[in-house]
Amino acid sequence: MNPNNVILQTASKFAFFLIILFSIYIFFAGHNSPGGGFVGGLLTTGAFVLLLLAYDINTVQKLLPFNSMIMVAVGLLLALGMASASLLFNVPFFTHAFNDFDLPLLGVTALHSATIFDAGVYLVVVGAALTIIQSIGGDD
Amino acid sequence: MIFFPVLAAVFVPILFKKLKSIHTGWFVLIVPVVLLIYYTSFIQTTMSGETAISSLPWIPSLGISFVSYIDGLSLLFTLLITGIGALVVLYSIFYLDKNRENLGNFYVYLLMFMTAMLGIVQSDNVITLYLFWELTSISSFLLIGYWYTKDRSRFGALKSMLITVFGGLSMLGGFVLLSIMGGTFSIRELIADSSNLVGQEFFVLALVLILIGAFTKSAQFPFYIWLPDAMEAPTPVSAYLHSATMVKAGLYLVARFTPIFAASEVWIWLVTGIGLLTLFWGSFFAVKQTDLKAILAFSTVSQLGLIMSLLGVGAVSYHVNADTTLFKVAGFAGLFHLLNHAVFKGSLFMVAGIVDHETGTRDIRKLGGLMSIMPFSFTVAFIGSMSMAGLPPFGGFLSKELFLTSMLAFKDFDLFHFSTWGPIFLIVAWVASVFTFIYSFYFVFHTFNGKRKAEALPVKPKEAPFGMLVAPIILAAMVIVIFFIPNIVGDILVKPAVVAMQAGLYSNPSDVLVQVSAWHGLTPELWMTIGVITLGILLFATLKRWRNVYDLQPNALSLNAAYDGIMTFGETTMNRLSRLFMTGILRTYLIYMFIAIVAIVLTTLFVKDAFSIHFEEFSSINSYGLLTAIILTISVVMLVLAKKRMFAIIALGGVGYSVALLFIIFKAPDLALTQLVIETISVALFLLAFHHLPKLKRHGETKGFRLGNFIVALGVGITMTLLALSAQSEKLVDSISQFYKDTVLDEAGGGNIVNVILVDYRGFDTLFEIAVLAIAGIGVYCMIRLQPTRKEKTNESK
Numbered sequence: 001m002n003p004n005n006v007i008l009q010t011a012s013k014f015a016f017f018l019i020i021l022f023s024i025y026i027f028f029a030g031h032n033s034p035g036g037g038f039v040g041g042l043l044t045t046g047a048f049v050l051l052l053l054a055y056d057i058n059t060v061q062k063l064l065p066f067n068s069m070i071m072v073a074v075g076l077l078l079a080l081g082m083a084s085a086s087l088l089f090n091v092p093f094f095t096h097a098f099n100d101f102d103l104p105l106l107g108v109t110a111l112h113s114a115t116i117f118d119a120g121v122y123l124v125v126v127g128a129a130l131t132i133i134q135s136i137g138g139d140d
Numbered sequence: 141m142i143f144f145p146v147l148a149a150v151f152v153p154i155l156f157k158k159l160k161s162i163h164t165g166w167f168v169l170i171v172p173v174v175l176l177i178y179y180t181s182f183i184q185t186t187m188s189g190e191t192a193i194s195s196l197p198w199i200p201s202l203g204i205s206f207v208s209y210i211d212g213l214s215l216l217f218t219l220l221i222t223g224i225g226a227l228v229v230l231y232s233i234f235y236l237d238k239n240r241e242n243l244g245n246f247y248v249y250l251l252m253f254m255t256a257m258l259g260i261v262q263s264d265n266v267i268t269l270y271l272f273w274e275l276t277s278i279s280s281f282l283l284i285g286y287w288y289t290k291d292r293s294r295f296g297a298l299k300s301m302l303i304t305v306f307g308g309l310s311m312l313g314g315f316v317l318l319s320i321m322g323g324t325f326s327i328r329e330l331i332a333d334s335s336n337l338v339g340q341e342f343f344v345l346a347l348v349l350i351l352i353g354a355f356t357k358s359a360q361f362p363f364y365i366w367l368p369d370a371m372e373a374p375t376p377v378s379a380y381l382h383s384a385t386m387v388k389a390g391l392y393l394v395a396r397f398t399p400i401f402a403a404s405e406v407w408i409w410l411v412t413g414i415g416l417l418t419l420f421w422g423s424f425f426a427v428k429q430t431d432l433k434a435i436l437a438f439s440t441v442s443q444l445g446l447i448m449s450l451l452g453v454g455a456v457s458y459h460v461n462a463d464t465t466l467f468k469v470a471g472f473a474g475l476f477h478l479l480n481h482a483v484f485k486g487s488l489f490m491v492a493g494i495v496d497h498e499t500g501t502r503d504i505r506k507l508g509g510l511m512s513i514m515p516f517s518f519t520v521a522f523i524g525s526m527s528m529a530g531l532p533p534f535g536g537f538l539s540k541e542l543f544l545t546s547m548l549a550f551k552d553f554d555l556f557h558f559s560t561w562g563p564i565f566l567i568v569a570w571v572a573s574v575f576t577f578i579y580s581f582y583f584v585f586h587t588f589n590g591k592r593k594a595e596a597l598p599v600k601p602k603e604a605p606f607g608m609l610v611a612p613i614i615l616a617a618m619v620i621v622i623f624f625i626p627n628i629v630g631d632i633l634v635k636p637a638v639v640a641m642q643a644g645l646y647s648n649p650s651d652v653l654v655q656v657s658a659w660h661g662l663t664p665e666l667w668m669t670i671g672v673i674t675l676g677i678l679l680f681a682t683l684k685r686w687r688n689v690y691d692l693q694p695n696a697l698s699l700n701a702a703y704d705g706i707m708t709f710g711e712t713t714m715n716r717l718s719r720l721f722m723t724g725i726l727r728t729y730l731i732y733m734f735i736a737i738v739a740i741v742l743t744t745l746f747v748k749d750a751f752s753i754h755f756e757e758f759s760s761i762n763s764y765g766l767l768t769a770i771i772l773t774i775s776v777v778m779l780v781l782a783k784k785r786m787f788a789i790i791a792l793g794g795v796g797y798s799v800a801l802l803f804i805i806f807k808a809p810d811l812a813l814t815q816l817v818i819e820t821i822s823v824a825l826f827l828l829a830f831h832h833l834p835k836l837k838r839h840g841e842t843k844g845f846r847l848g849n850f851i852v853a854l855g856v857g858i859t860m861t862l863l864a865l866s867a868q869s870e871k872l873v874d875s876i877s878q879f880y881k882d883t884v885l886d887e888a889g890g891g892n893i894v895n896v897i898l899v900d901y902r903g904f905d906t907l908f909e910i911a912v913l914a915i916a917g918i919g920v921y922c923m924i925r926l927q928p929t930r931k932e933k934t935n936e937s938k
Contacts, residue, residue, distance in 0.1 A: 031895055032812045035892075036810075042817040049821055076914055117899050118895075121899075125913065132920045
């Protein structure tokens, strides 16, 4: 793209990972403080948009490990599968389960099945947004 | 067990893909054979007048569940479905080439149909019955359109779908009326309660609506027009769906509901009258056809009419003294003929398929003299046709005699003015029998007799492979067997079914005192049959001379023309209507939406008298809030006045960020976070799409245009402000937030209410929202990526 964007390009290399990390933090923080799958997903998308502005669409596309449409599909399946899984335990559709577990390294951690659902939301948001960005940005 | 075929269908595509060398049909064949054996074990139950029932709850809160109820009537149909199904699958293995055809699709559709059909005849719940009913329409649609590259296939598929689904919908209306009146969805309970239903206000309406459903499905006049066009389906499908099973669903429905509706005069008139009219109409026009399958289609229409009329006469038995056995015969005759028809028509369709397969044409004008080349096919066709014509020693003779008996009895029935109309019914029935005789002869002798026209055929004819002949030969053998042991067949299959149909009259199948015999002595029926044969042969011999009669009917007056007319009219009007408001400009659509919102919200506010604005309870505004509001206002004004798009985008970003600031000031961190990120991404997206957009054209805008925008914008703004203020000022119910505060930790195990609402309390909303998001993403992708490239565009414009 523009070779004069050295500052932006250099900065975004670091910022990208910071934003991604932050988005992951936000995603897991979701249940008890501001955040969640939706915002987390949007932040991740924001990181990619930054890369897109600093470099160009090809760089972003090379960076993506897989097709963003597949991400959408996986996300939807995850969310729906989570919701339907409750039927297997003979409780109404969409019943969540949660409890505190004593995990190695992490100590006592609250595990909540809503996290899986939220991961689905996260994937759909990122996938859909990236699909849109790639479609618009890639059409020259 | 009903769902067995559909579950089996899951494996069909896998088998088709993986085991190319073996015809998929062999695997599919297992399904109907297993079912046939399984259901045969029920014969013992139904013969003793018992029933079998099993159920699976589906929507218990609405009283809807899959109840599989097997009595004699269900079992008769079930055995037809599985038995003919097995033979048809066997036949299709040789008919459809495993290398050229997409067998995966074919067998999946066929198995889907099998489940649907079993579902219809075994459902006790009207709602599930309706569900399966529509499923047969859909699978029929898919099967007719199986060769979807052909125009005629698609046309026929659409036509059958439209007509049968129309009937299905009206049937649903009838069901709903009936269940409201009876207070239950269960057919058994409705039947038990039938005496209370008769007098009710909507009884006749429900009756007519349900009959429309039955008539469309069973191809009765004037809805029969879809059946001839459905002949574009592969022949195994025609044999199975469009002669042996699906079109009989309407007959099943009539038989099943006879105990409820038989008390009504309208029922007897409609069922008998339409049945006889269809019988005559179908047989008369069958002689006109030149396509082998079209002849069979019209003959099916006419035979269905015959059975229908018999069911109608059978309903009369509810009105006469129990000792008048004549009318009881009619019900037996109807179901007996239904069985006979499935057997001989199945074999005839298979022969038509064989002729088509081996000679390459179904045009009867090109065929002839095939007897010596295809002796087996000829024999089968001969047996089937003679049974259809009602000649001994074939099964059709017996039911045809019973039919004439019933029609003779009809003229003595002196209720509802039938004593004056009875003779006319009898004459119509007799004339139709003559034509039935003619088209049966026409079908078999014009194909297999006469001069051979070898040069007219696309392929050199030869006898079909043995495998293809097995199924029709089995059916033909059954035609003869039925003639010699009619009473055994009657005892096993038909009488239990009659008990279900005429529930009030019998309690046990052995009470049905009908004895079928080939020789009754010199009865009026026999004389009528002899008359039919004499006149039939006479007219058949002189067919060429009087065939011009058919040219008298102008094409424009036919029912098909009416159907086409309605379709074209519908399409053009809809096109015009949608062109009126679909301008293709996003701005117009936005205006529609905004005006609608304003109108609906304001009207509701006025009608409910919900305006109430009090400022007392509002929290005070601090200086940060004021400052942000000012920035927000300035951004909005700049956005409106912007002359360049870049400027407008930046101003829009300003608006978004100041709203986010407001969220922070009012202590809504979740909203603020989301708003900030969304704003960032949407501004970036705008910039990305920037060079695709045309320049802003502010100069060409007229004053009126701007005024319109201004009014709409102002309207939306005022409405929303009023709404927000009123909502804040007057609280009819307590805020729900307290409930969330109380329960969020214990029941959902989370601390952040907003997020817990998203994933737990309102998880459904979120699920659908992400689905919408996914659809939107795919939509954008398709719109941009799949649009024709410039090169293709210029090619098109040339």
